[in-house]
Each structure stands twice: as structure tokens, then as C-alpha cells.
């Protein structure tokens with residue numbers, strides 16, 4: 215191992231996923247010296263099948279940071295249609311409910327992180343690519359990270375250290391516990407071709423065997439189907455025609471016939487929530503603060519608001535690791551985080567049983583939401599902008 219050599223910045227961001235990258239861009243814009251450490255190699259191909267539904271608000275946050283390039287391939291969502299298999303009752307949320315051009319857009323994870331990498335470069339943010347943080351520690355005047363880089367181990371120090379790497383490093387922080395619930399489920403992703411083109415409609419369907427989303431993805435759909443682990447394994451190996459038939463049965467005919475389905479990818483699902491998002495000079499943002507079930511497509515939307523909330527809370531603070539500023543951050547994010555995590559977990563529980571009375575009650579609830587515009591607008595507003603006090 216080569217000798218450790220150090221480097222100091224105002225703010226050190228660990229993890230160059232969408233949340234860490236947005237935080238780094240905004241910190242730099244605030245006039246802070248920023249160092250971002252990312253395990254991926256610079257320009258490396260990201261093989262991740264996720265297509266993410268981002269709200270209109272998230273899109274604006276990314277665009278403000280120069281991270282929504284004109285060429286970014288995104289498919290607009292104008293309507294979200296929510297229904298359940300085997301009973302009537304449905305809700306439609308429209309962009310017109312909120313007076314917005316679109317409710318959101320679907321973008322591929324690799325395209326998004328590539329867009330953000332370009333924005334980091336244009337903004338002159340220093341990135342240590344292909345470097346993995348091994349451990350972090352908070353001391354009274356600064357926080358430090360031990361990093362494995364292609365040139366050997368390095369010790370980096372900063373007044374503020376933001377963990378945006380998904381949360382594994384948070385386990386060693388004093389006072390932070392990560393509450394974990396394993397859903398024992400997998401999300402099965404595949405591109406689907408339907409007889410009718412998407413026309414801006416995203417579907418959320420609570421099917422008997424697990425909730426499924428169809429997100430408009432160019433002239434096709436991206437399927438995100440939550441299934442038991444055993445089912446997910448079976449679907450991964452299933453014949454295309456059989457899988458199309460199973461999906462058709464669960465989804466119905468709203469898009470006409472399901473014509474074809476592409477290769478499948480699987481993601482195991484768990485809820486992880488940190489008991490605290492601040493430990494000394496270390497803060498948690500994005501998936502490091504909370505990792506959620508994808509059923510409500512809220513994980514990244516919430517994480518981007520963490521990044522913005524953090525930088526806003528530091529406004530005017532000479533020391534970005536100032537305890538009062540970090541308390542402001544933790545306080546400002548509590549309501550949104552708890553509400554969105556609770557709502558997402560609650561949805562899974564709510565649609566768990568399929569007795570006739572359970573279906574009927576849910577059907578009434580969806581219809582009520584559909585026919586009461588003030589309620590529908592409030593609900594849609596929370597989904598798009600988060601929950602504000």
C-alpha cells in the first residue's frame with residue numbers, strides 16, 4: 215500500500231449517484247470547495263436497468279443545477295392512472311390538476327448519472343473517480359474519510375461530510391441506527407411493447423400477485439412488477455409469450471394487447487431508514503438516509519429534496535459542518551421523509567390482502583380520491599413537490 219496523503223475541502227460528498235452529484239453541484243454554487251468521491255470509474259458504462267419516474271419538481275431541481283441536458287432522453291408523464299385488479303374504482307391524476315406542463319418524466323438511471331457527470335465537469339467540481347471510501351469519522355473540527363484510490367490509500371478531511379453512497383458507511387456512525395425491513399420481494403423490470411402507444415400515461419396497478427407500474431418509456435413501457443422472490447426467479451426465466459400473457463391478465467386491456475417483452479432485471483427490495491441523519495459533521499442524504507420500496511416511485515424524488523434541503527440549511531453558515539445548521543437540515547427534512555416513507559410502506563400493507571371487503575374498501579377510496587378534486591390536487595401536490603409543513 216502506498217503512503218496516505220491528504221487533501222482538505224469545505225465539503226466532501228461520498229457517492230456520485232444522482233443525490234450526491236446534485237448536492238455537490240449546489241454546494242459548489244454556494245461557493246464551497248467540494249470534493250466528490252465515487253466508486254465508479256470516470257465515464258464507465260453504468261449497467262442499471264432502472265427507469266426512474268421523476269416528478270416535475272425533481273426535474274426542475276436537476277435543470278437548475280445544469281443536470282438536465284437538452285439531449286437527455288426523457289418521456290413525459292401527463293397522467294397517472296391508479297387501479298386494482300379484480301374490482302372497480304380507480305384514480306386519475308393529471309398535470310392539469312396542478313396546472314403543470316407535465317406531472318414528471320421517466321429517465322434511465324445511466325442517462326441521468328451521465329448527465330450529472332457532465333454537469334459536475336462543467337461546474338469544475340473535483341471528483342475522485344474509481345475511489346471507494348472505506349470508513350468515515352467525525353471529529354470536533356472536521357470529518358475524515360479513508361479512501362481507496364487507484365494511486366493508493368488517501369485520508370481526506372472536510373468541514374462537512376455528506377454520505378450519499380446508499381448508507382452502508384452510516385452503520386459505523388455514533389448514534390445512527392438503520393432500521394431495516396426486508397420485504398422478501400423483488401422488483402422485476404422489463405421493457406414492454408403494447409398495442410396502443412403510451413401517450414403520456416403512467417399506470418400503477420395493484421394486481422393480486424403484487425403491484426405493477428407501467429412507466430412510459432419512449433414508444434414503449436417500462437414494467438416494474440413487485441413479486442415474491444420465487445415468482446421473480448420464475449418470471450426471469452419465463453418464456454416471453456407466457457410472461458406477456460401473465461402481465462395481460464394482471465394489467466387488463468387498457469393499452470390493448472401486450473405485444474412483446476424484453477430481457478428482465480431483478481432488484482431485491484428492503485426498507486432502510488436511518489434513526490438520525492446527522493452525526494457530528496457527517497450527514498446522510500438520499501438512499502443513505504432512507505431506501506424505499508419503489509411502489510410509489512418516490513425514492514429519488516425524496517433524495518433530491520434531501521440534497522437541496524441540506525444546502526439550503528447551510529446558507530449563510532461560515533462553517534458548513536456547523537451544528538446549528540445541520541440541526542436545521544435534520545429538522546427541515548423530518549416531515550417529508552417520514553411522510554413519504556410511511557406512505558410508501560403503508561401502500562404495500564394496504565394492498566396486501568384481497569378479500570372482497572378489502573377490495574371494495576380500496577375501490578371506494580380510489581373513487582373518492584378521483585371525484586373530489588381538492589383532495590386529488592392535494593394528493594398529487596404531495597407526490598410532485600413532497601410534504602411541506
Ligand SMILES: Cc1cc2nc3c(=O)[nH]c(=O)nc-3n(C[C@H](O)[C@H](O)[C@H](O)COP(=O)(O)OP(=O)(O)OC[C@H]3O[C@@H](n4cnc5c(N)ncnc54)[C@H](O)[C@@H]3O)c2cc1C
Pocket residue numbers: 228229230231232233234251252253254264265266267268345346347348378379380401403438481499500501502508511512513514515516517
Ligand atoms: C427497481 C427500482 C425502481 C425505482 N424507481 C424509482 C422511481 O421511479 N422514482 C424514484 O424517485 N425512485 C425510484 N427508485 C429509487 C432510486 O433508484 C433511488 O432512490 C436513487 O437511486 C437513490 O440515489 P442516491 O444517489 O442516493 O444513491 P445511488 O443511486 O445508489 O448512488 C450511490 C452512488 O454511490 C457510489 N458508492 C457506493 N458506495 C461507495 C463508496 N463506499 N465510496 C464511493 N462511492 C460509493 C455508487 O457507485 C453510486 O454511484 C427505484 C429503485 C429501485 C430499486
